[in-house]
């Protein structure tokens with residue numbers, strides 16, 4: 001009798017686990033997905049034939065294994081494995097609502113990253129560079145203050161480094177931190193940087209520092225890190241990335257297709273509602289078919305969970321210590337709303353005359369570091385992939401708002417949310433309300449696991465779940481880690497490796513997002 005793995009969640013982690021199990025073991029994977037689509041946070045939605053990506057997902061990893069894995073599923077356009085050779089030729093092809101089913105559509109594009117910070121109505125390079133333009137934008141006095149405050153922080157760093165504010169100030173100086181980091185970060189987390197642990201910075205900003213940024217800038221002057229691997233480049237600074245022709249969801253749709261082809265099951269609208277813990281193992285998972293309102297108990301030899309840790313523990317039946325329940329219940333998240341705006345054109349509005357002049361933005365995304373607006377980031381989907389946009393004569397934007405489930409923003413009706421987005425894009429002067437053709441509003445709960453709440457006691461949860469030898473926590477919310485797709489996938493691959501070798505090594509799974517391992521230095 002073959003063994004069964006119940007995989008909770010059909011996001012990048014869950015689908016990677018399913019495909020890897022099929023490829024390297026005889027274990028039968030059943031993926032339970034509570035929504036009606038695959039891809040999780042990396043899904044792609046459509047609006048009137050336009051594709052919308054929640055967040056703008058770069059496909060880039062320092063792990064060769066992940067890079068090759070992606071390219072095996074969706075080859076790079078024009079590469080020997082792909083059906084299309086000329087990007088320009090196939091560009092004419094897509095019609096409204098094309099989902100990329102034809103062979104020449106099942107490809108990834110190689111994209112150049114352009115992103116900037118909007119601050120005080122001006123655009124600054126992201127990452128900030130010490131260019132004449134930056135000096136002009138900031139003014140001489142402020143540039144000097146920035147330099148002095150950086151020097152001061154280098155000589156007298158804050159010790160011990162406890163909060164995120166300490167982390168930023170130590171690496172960038174107080175002035176640069178206040179100008180470019182504070183407001184955006186506080187928008188994302190809904191908390192002052194003084195109330196977030198320094199851990200967050202270590203994970204998000206990795207090893208980035210002024211010294212590394214300057215070294216990178218100098219190196220780029222001499223020679224370009226020309227390939228896609230960009231091994232020598234810190235993740236925040238990478239300049240090229242891969243992107244599925246029709247958005248990130250295309251990768252996960254294609255993975256689902258392969259899983260089913262190899263005999264795996266992906267059950268949409270099936271929610272894991274309880275897990276039975278008995279004798280140190282998870283014996284069964286109860287799944288609710290949401291469409292039919294029917295429960296089904298699935299016996300499990302292995303369980304791989306990418307569902308939020310808070311829910312996982314709350315839904316376990318069996319001997320769960322009270323302290324574990326309390327820490328899990330105290331885990332917090334940040335949530336996310338994207339407003340897709342379809343426009344006839346962009347226009348830069350002159351604040352003095354209120355006149356609008358047509359305008360083009362080269363960016364993939366722009367950080368909005370402006371006071372008085374809620375919008376945190378702006379995506380220009382046309383620049384991610386022209387195939388995301390049904391009519392190339394329109395501009396397809398995503399305005400991103402960070403919020404918490406149940407707060408004022410989250411509770412706004414879609415019309416009110418869209419009206420707010422339109423007011424704010426006018427306020428920052430990038431488009432005019434009269435050019436809006438249509439909009440859509442998408443809510444993404446638990447977009448970011450919080451490094452606050454009961455997070456500091458997360459070790460209590462690990463102490464409980466690690467010894468359960470057929471349970472594997474994988475992915476982003478599944479591990480309560482700020483994992484990107486590649487880390488989520490690597491954790492799934494490690495879990496499958498444990499199943500294949502018959503020995504659970506929890507340490508290896510938890511190590512996937514520790515930078516020293518991740519760099520894979522050869």
Ligand SMILES: Cc1cc2nc3c(=O)[nH]c(=O)nc-3n(C[C@H](O)[C@H](O)[C@H](O)COP(=O)(O)OP(=O)(O)OC[C@H]3O[C@@H](n4cnc5c(N)ncnc54)[C@H](O)[C@@H]3O)c2cc1C
Nearest residue numbers: 009011012013034040041055057058272307475476484485
């Ligand atoms: C704004 C933003 C920008 C990002 N940009 C990038 C980027 O540029 N590059 C990159 O690589 N990554 C990026 N990421 C991260 C990326 O989205 C995640 O790493 C990835 O989606 C995590 O995959 P996952 O499978 O672990 O989790 P998820 O994507 O969260 O998938 C988990 C799945 O489990 C399902 N589920 C939950 N509970 C249950 C249950 N009880 N029963 C059944 N199903 C359940 C959910 O519906 C979901 O489909 C970004 C994220 C955000 C929020």
